[in-house]
Amino acid sequence: MSRANGHEIQPLTGARFGGVITIEDGAAFVGAVEAAPDELPGALDDADGLLLLKGMGAISDDPELLIRLSRPFGAEVEDYAQTSNRTNLLHPHSSHIIRISNLPPMNFPSPDPPDPPRLPDGGLPVQFPQRRGWHTDQSFRRPPPDISLFYAHQPAPRDQGQTLYADGVGAYEALPGDLRNKAEKLMALHVAPFKGYGEDAVINGESPQKLTERDGPQAQPVVRLHPVTGRKALYLCEREQIDWRNGPFVGMEPGIHGDGAALLYELMTHFTQPAFTYAHHWDQGDLVIYDNRCTIHSATWFDTQMHGRVMWLTTVWGNPGPAYDGEQRSWETA
Numbered sequence: 001m002s003r004a005n006g007h008e009i010q011p012l013t014g015a016r017f018g019g020v021i022t023i024e025d026g027a028a029f030v031g032a033v034e035a036a037p038d039e040l041p042g043a044l045d046d047a048d049g050l051l052l053l054k055g056m057g058a059i060s061d062d063p064e065l066l067i068r069l070s071r072p073f074g075a076e077v078e079d080y081a082q083t084s085n086r087t088n089l090l091h092p093h094s095s096h097i098i099r100i101s102n103l104p105p106m107n108f109p110s111p112d113p114p115d116p117p118r119l120p121d122g123g124l125p126v127q128f129p130q131r132r133g134w135h136t137d138q139s140f141r142r143p144p145p146d147i148s149l150f151y152a153h154q155p156a157p158r159d160q161g162q163t164l165y166a167d168g169v170g171a172y173e174a175l176p177g178d179l180r181n182k183a184e185k186l187m188a189l190h191v192a193p194f195k196g197y198g199e200d201a202v203i204n205g206e207s208p209q210k211l212t213e214r215d216g217p218q219a220q221p222v223v224r225l226h227p228v229t230g231r232k233a234l235y236l237c238e239r240e241q242i243d244w245r246n247g248p249f250v251g252m253e254p255g256i257h258g259d260g261a262a263l264l265y266e267l268m269t270h271f272t273q274p275a276f277t278y279a280h281h282w283d284q285g286d287l288v289i290y291d292n293r294c295t296i297h298s299a300t301w302f303d304t305q306m307h308g309r310v311m312w313l314t315t316v317w318g319n320p321g322p323a324y325d326g327e328q329r330s331w332e333t334a
């Protein structure tokens with residue numbers, strides 16, 4: 001068992017990766033993190049990029065705590081007034097926080113339930129393609145953000161609106177040799193969702209929208225080398241966050257029926273096996289910190305007619321790894 005900032009880190013129940021810290025006093029914990037700012041990022045690396053902090057409800061009364069807790073994870077807590085056009089998501093306290101919610105003015109829809117909605121044993125489906133929506137945050141920018149901090153201000157009921165996570169390092173290391181060799185050299189084309197480039201838009205014959213420098217598409221390596229741990233991880237999205245017109249992969253047959261599509265299905269099915277995944281059932285005050293360089297995640301359905309769900313998100317930028325050395329940020333080129 002390891003420790004960070006005076007707290008024990010336990011393994012995450014129901015997963016082969018990840019850690020959990022139980023916190024009594026959220027404001028005091030943020031102070032302890034600021035006093036020894038290397039410890040929590042180190043704990044995140046040790047936990048393969050997924051840390052659950054239980055008991056951080058103090059953030060709801062003082063949103064600045066979320067920004068303060070984000071700072072040790074990188075050079076810059078991103079300002080969504082600069083990185084996104086979606087001003088309706090900005091938190092009234094600060095544009096460094098966005099609100100992911102079905103309530104106005106955010107109006108995020110819930111993802112559709114999988115079809116069928118449950119596994120034969122009643123369990124929650126996690127594996128692609130029964131489960132769709134797997135992505136890493138904002139991979140349509142280059143370099144993409146490193147770390148996300150995702151806070152349950154007002155979660156859906158516990159049996160709805162879960163977030164699923166998958167371990168890119170575990171999935172990479174378990175790849176069969178031929179598939180691993182293929183993935184090593186590959187670049188995928190990532191694009192902002194719901195702009196007419198996603199798989200469904202292509203299937204339905206929708207016209208592509210005009211993209212801005214904040215929307216991509218951007219090519220990203222399918223295997224990323226983590227700059228701190230030195231470990232390789234799968235890095236890939238599906239459905240809405242991949243450009244299905246020109247991709248999924250650079251240099252492969254494009255489109256929904258091409259060789260690239262078949263390879264994406266093979267890789268994502270492998271990546272999201274139950275052995276590499278964790279389903280988080282949210283309680284109010286939970287904060288999940290995840291490393292986008294080595295994990296992916298997916299939202300699940302909740303009843304938007306019955307429930308308002310409000311999640312707060314920060315992203316931290318600054319150490320994308322050697323593949324991005326010396327690059328200008330793609331969204332600042334205009």
Ligand SMILES: [Fe+2]
Nearest residue numbers: 135136137297
């Ligand atoms: Fe996300």
